[in-house]
Amino acid sequence: MARTASLSGFPEWLPQERLVELHVLDTLRKTFELHGFASIETRAVETVGQLLRKGEIDKEVYGLSRLQEDDDASVGEGGKSDKGDPNALALHFDLTVPFARYVVENAGYLAFPFRRYQIQKVWRGERPQEGRAREFTQADIDVVGDGELPFRYDVEIALVIAEALSALPIPDFRLRINNRKLAEGFYRGIGLTDTPGVLRSIDKLEKIGPEKVAELLKSELGASDEQASLALQLAAIRSEDTSFVEQVRALGVKDDLLEEGLIELEQVIEAAVQRAPGKVLADLSIARGLDYYTGTVVETVLVGHEQLGSICSGGRYDALASKGNRKFPGVGLSIGVTRLVSRILSQEFATASRSVPTAVLVALNNDDSWSAAQDVAAQLRGRGIATEVAAKAEKFGKQIKFADRRGIPFVWFTDDDGKHQVKDIRTGEQVDADPASWEPSAEDLHVRITTA
């Protein structure tokens, strides 16, 4: 099934592949709802001003303009494509910025802390490459508070995501967690105050290695040998338990913010050791590019597929959403559904047992039997059994082949005397059956997703 998208960066699935994606989406939805997250969707379109509020991402945004503008088209309604106009329309590039806007707009109607999940497509005009599409689906959970948000939600969000990912047909994964306060406090403690600059350099660690990062820190941020060395020593720390705390303290740096970050990260790891053992580690090299994070930051790798990049990222943002003096701090994580599904399909981690929902094809004895066949089908559907009726009274062999090509397990026959039989076309077994009571096995009732 290896096909090439007809438009580079815009993947589309075949029906059998889509069933795997649906399984992933249904599983995520179920897990999120079990944890009390409410569904919302936001419009695909934001104003450019809203999207570029945090800067540094304008290269990725798709602007909109109406192909044939009305003469009376007004600004801010997509009638103009003036890129300097903050009211011009563009497609959202993630679900966090639109969610922040939604929260501010609807604050009067929401109960805080407000927890929501949001599963939608997003668009980025980047050059497509493996694991990086221009249109892709994200599945986000976030909790947002009014004024304040207990840190416990940082812990909870990580646990919910670990549970959600564990339910998917994917290899083992690791949430790699860091804390911006910890990093910023540490850098400040050693005399490096340009936190975004240091984070940008540290973010390149996996790509260019520690020597080159040290060079960057020295050349671009004026760090001394010792400062660069300490920053790199911090970034080298990782632990599956809370031992990272002692390792950081052993570096001898004192700072209040560092201490606050250490305690926060310790809480996350402590809970994870107990409730999601082996799934989470403290990794003090995690930086996250976008700059709205203020505490917890998370990236997630599939073990053995690290080159795929992060399949789930996010963190705490205390200042993304505000309305006058009113602040709405939040914490959330975003699963890259399309990236995951692409990998599941290309590696055949999971496959669908058939290409259609149909469990039973009702065959036609002759062309006049269509209505009677629909009666049989209606009875089966009434008990939740997905059923199709043949459109033509072709030879039975051809009608069976119709089912076989789609993986439909059962074909139903009604003879001229009204006698019903159902055939399992995999075994050839054919038995008498009553449309009012016959049922397939639970295994055959719905499409099954089988994991490799």
Add this chain to the structure above:
Amino acid sequence: MARTASLSGFPEWLPQERLVELHVLDTLRKTFELHGFASIETRAVETVGQLLRKGEIDKEVYGLSRLQEDDDASVGEGGKSDKGDPNALALHFDLTVPFARYVVENAGYLAFPFRRYQIQKVWRGERPQEGRAREFTQADIDVVGDGELPFRYDVEIALVIAEALSALPIPDFRLRINNRKLAEGFYRGIGLTDTPGVLRSIDKLEKIGPEKVAELLKSELGASDEQASLALQLAAIRSEDTSFVEQVRALGVKDDLLEEGLIELEQVIEAAVQRAPGKVLADLSIARGLDYYTGTVVETVLVGHEQLGSICSGGRYDALASKGNRKFPGVGLSIGVTRLVSRILSQEFATASRSVPTAVLVALNNDDSWSAAQDVAAQLRGRGIATEVAAKAEKFGKQIKFADRRGIPFVWFTDDDGKHQVKDIRTGEQVDADPASWEPSAEDLHVRITTA
């Protein structure tokens, strides 16, 4: 809950409203799958050339361009916004044109006749008005054949849609069905050969009335008084049974195509009288604006809400998709989900029993009991009971208020001795409970959608 969208034409729902929309979407999906339709999604983006292939719709299309173009951006990758370029990218305005493209591209991987459902957002840059948004969700079912497609699918599609709409929390509805062959054959039979022209005039019947349509037919198409009168007599025919056939024949027009159309429409109405009584009528005024329809055409009104416009439209298209000499005729219908949901919400045809999926809030006795509370929650979730844990050990009154504001029916308490109790906060009744076995009533387990 009457709010104004912050961007005109781009509606967004509150969590409690979204639950109603989810109910509609889940119900449609379930019905479609019971009838063997497979899910697919197509990319939101098509090339302008693909979208404008059928003409007459360019005014509605949103083109895309990257806000900050790379110098090396190549044509056809959204790097340019040259509106004359057929490789430029734009958002799809319906799901039929993208589906036709998908079928042609993936013909080698699909089993024909191929039946799919597709539920996605579409975009039209029109001036927003009541019932007409710029971003809205459509739910489509189509069956497409390879070379030929039995007419029976026209009948089946109408019946499936009638069943799907009957399952929604909406007022009574009517599928108004006509047939292009019938209309075209009739016009030809009376000497009017510009079928699109006549259809365009007839399409204005409800807006401008029969006198003005007669004038149009005469002034723009050169029709005689008698031709205009006959065309209007045809358009005035409607019947809930197959009596329309006699009414048409009584007009005395002879034409082979007319005869073919009469027989097709008769089959649809005959089946509908039996299988969806009262839901379908032959309405010979139905024209449909877009011109890719070649046989059956359908519009649907909500009884008592006719001014809302059609909530479900479509028909047979024999020439929309082709690959060289290979043709893929199809028939399908598209439900305007956003239009329906807007009306359901504004008229309160249905409401959600609570604003969150959560059935149980586990209260905290003290701040150290969070982990034990998570254990209780995990046990409940393990039996499918959506559960949240309080984030802070506030006074019980405050924790109960947290649940009450969201409509969460139950609050769970565990005292310092590990004794569990659960309180129904609507009745105040509080009883001993075991987290390993307690269950809410089936009514309270999930959010209920109650209809007015």
